[in-house]
Amino acid sequence: MKNPKQNRIELSSLKSFNRKFFDGEEDFTYVGDGSLGGKAQGLAFATHLLKNNISENEFPGVVINIPKMVVLTTSCFDNFMRLNKLYDIAYSNEPDNIIAYKFQEGSLPVDLIGDLRALIAKVNTPLAVRSSSLLEDAMYEPFAGIYGTKMIPNNQPDTTTRFRKLTEAIKFVYASTFFKEAKDYIKATKNRIKDEKMAVIIQEIVGFRYDDRFYPTISGVARSYNFYPMGFAKPEEGVVDLALGLGKTIVDGGVSWTFSPSRPKSKPPFANVKDMIELTQNKYWVVNMGKPPAYDPIKETEYMFEADLTDAEYDGTLKFIASTYDAASDRVKPGIGYPGPRIINFSQILEFNIFPLNKIVKKVLDTCEEAVGTAVEIEFAITLDKNDCKPVRFGFLQVRPMVVSDEKVEIEQEDLSPEKILLSSKYVLGNGTVDTITDIVYVKPEVFEAKYSPEIAIEIEKINKSLIDNNKKYLLIGFGRWGSSDPWLGIPVNWGQISGARVIVESMFSGMNVELSQGSHFFHNITSFRVLYFSVPAGEQNNIDWNWLKTNNTVRQTELKFIKHIELNKPLSVKVDGRKGLGVIFK
């Protein structure tokens, strides 16, 4: 892997904000003289890459660019904190909402607000206000989904209201630096929260307005390395997730359409059409351009809501991406020319190539991977004009390096005898060997029920905290998909609540039909922290030696209502062969 420093874009090579936005020539400008933070640094680099590597004519009829953006560098954050004397409350253990309100009461630095007002006076389209943290920059590792992002509709007729909404969003992102999840996360990275500073990206949202909804036709996340190759796909071919509407669906682990860029026409392995109807996207995130919602500046989704597919059909956006189930023939027909349930499978694009999405994604992935020197993950948003009057727009939103271990791990068949192992799985994420873990935290199978999963998350957080305080990594075993936003599908932890886990096991209960994947933010944190992740499908729970966990001699143990923590007298040995997707934990 190349030293990421080679890819740094220095502030001096960028243009400072000149109070123009859409009128300005520059796509990327900044305010202040601090750091850009990790996300903005990645985007500055991507701007440079796209300019130099993808010519305007390479994909006729498609505009590829980075949405216009201004970065408020970390010096603006420093000034805001100092000016409003917010450090005490920020470092305190006050709940997130109290911290957020205190930040809302603060005033932004005087040298910043004139620029913001000039920006907002000229811009009437929705804006994303995104975090870009100093530590993720310093560590060359993104903290995916740890800090706040706020979408604002920015369509109020008067500048004053738009200005106020923008400043509220900025203060929310600043406050999110000190939310509990972020503090826990930072602790797990061995950094100090006092070293963290926040830059803020103000960026146009790629999309069109349809009635009260504003959204891109397609959002996507593409990775040049696939930790979950299916069928004939190979890890090196990468993987792409697509969804209708804002990218929140994908990054939060909602339902998306997954394919390999080398085999775009291969469908995900649905057992039957019924499964396909049930397990493809049926809701999508949009920016609320309509009636103002209840005032709640400290809520991340204040101006967002989930719309139904019927809305998208009314908007005319389904025609590019949906197919229709024909009950008479029990077949899925491309397009929406027939009545019947719609299925978001992007077949017009992936099978009939109405625009070269796959080629563009591959080109961008290859370009980024070569420049970064390691596997990468990118985020993008695409608009297709339903009247075919405007060119297709491919908006590049994010590039992050991925951590892919190249350690060679061999697991022999004879190693897998049940007496020796605690568990094994053929669905494993990561690569490498860990033989230092003496602590196991597991959800007690005899008391587990999905309805208890929110309570379980709270119990895990307690144990996680005490283990982190004692500087101990642990093996975590539980049921359903970790980090699920739906408590019925898994334990709804955020990353900070399990940040001390070095090895994670998700075991599926029958009836818990959950695909083996996570939201891209959760997923990214798993890979960035080199967590070894085991999935044990429904029907294979017996592969876990629960009895050994119960009866094993332990140095000490803590038992809560749903969770048990045991400390072993000798470390476990964990091996994951990423190439074969095989993993084993030896007793």
Add this chain to the structure above:
Amino acid sequence: MATKNFNAFEMAQAQFDKVAAQLELDTATRNLLRQPLREYHFSIPVHMDDGSYSVFRGFRVQHNDARGPGKGGIRFHPQETVDTVKALAMWMTWKCSVVDIPLGGSKGGVICDPHNLSLREQEQLCRGWVRQLSKDVGPLRDVPAPDVMTNAQHMLWMLDEFEAINGAKYPGLITGKPIGMGGSLGRTEATGYGVIFTVREALKEHNIKPENTVAAVQGFGNVAQYAIELFEHIGGKVICVSCWDQEDQISYTFKKKDGIDLKTLLGITDRFGGINKIKAKDLGYEVLPGDKWIEQEVDILLPCALENQVTADTVTKIKPSVKFIAEGANGPTTPEADKVIQEKNIFIIPDFLANAGGVTCSYFEQVQSNMNYYWEKDEVLSRLDEKMTSAYLKVSELARQRKLYMRDAAYVIAIKRVAQACKDRGWV
């Protein structure tokens, strides 16, 4: 304050005449604009604490209100003259016009020394002033504000008297009120910040980064303090400030080559704004005579104290390194000195543009008071930045296009707007 041989009104008229000629204004417009529309001279009897009665002389001059209600401060000073007040009223007209706020120019004063008056006596003076003028000032006619030796308390007494006379609440009568009593957030900072907004834009235009600049400041009052704060905030360095020493009755310059520390200096400043010499020396500051601020090897001079400070004598002491002068004070440069500055090719941001942040924020206060709805500080200061920046850019653009000296360009814009308003109303 006016000194011997210096008549502020004559100077203001001379400046106007020069620009009127450039604009080729007709005689009627010139005659209208070189004199105030209205002048009020009156007596204010006050029952003193010792049982005696004193009669104070008060003024209000309304120079021009073609663009909107008059706006201007009230000064309490023993050496106040009507000519000074007339000049300042005229400058207010130009100042409101150059930043394009819908107000005219006024000024008022009372010949008195508040140092020698008890608070009760000052209150009587304020109420007496309003009683004399209650028919001629008001939110829609003429809006007073604090100025030399008057403050938020004086404004509140005046407001109270006006409301008592008129039998209703009129928070828009007066500006400079305390926060929570009709005052605006950001008002304290506005003038100083406004100076630096214009400096920032000037530096941008000249492709100079603030972090590569050093400034010397005359004064250490409200304007200077906030100008220093924001200047340092945007990356600049201030190496000296000068201030009046109440005890010694002379001014001193406090210099530190590595840059002054505003917070520390504020910590050793008395209630009159004078810095403690002994403590400053202990902190490593050089204590120099008061006029030394102008002789420093710096890029920017910020006269933020009194009028008539850069004179034919002192202007020769300005070092060749100085590229910018931003006049935070009213009328700090005499016409003779102005000529020299122009010859030296120093870029000047004239007073009525540079320090218009104060009146702009007063206008915001009046707007808020009239609505009885008050903005957040971000809102006030961002609007201030917008107004000041846009005013500066218009002036500098005209200066570039017509190769005018900045002061002349600012006057051209301001006077043209007022003259046009008078014409549009059919006055001339």
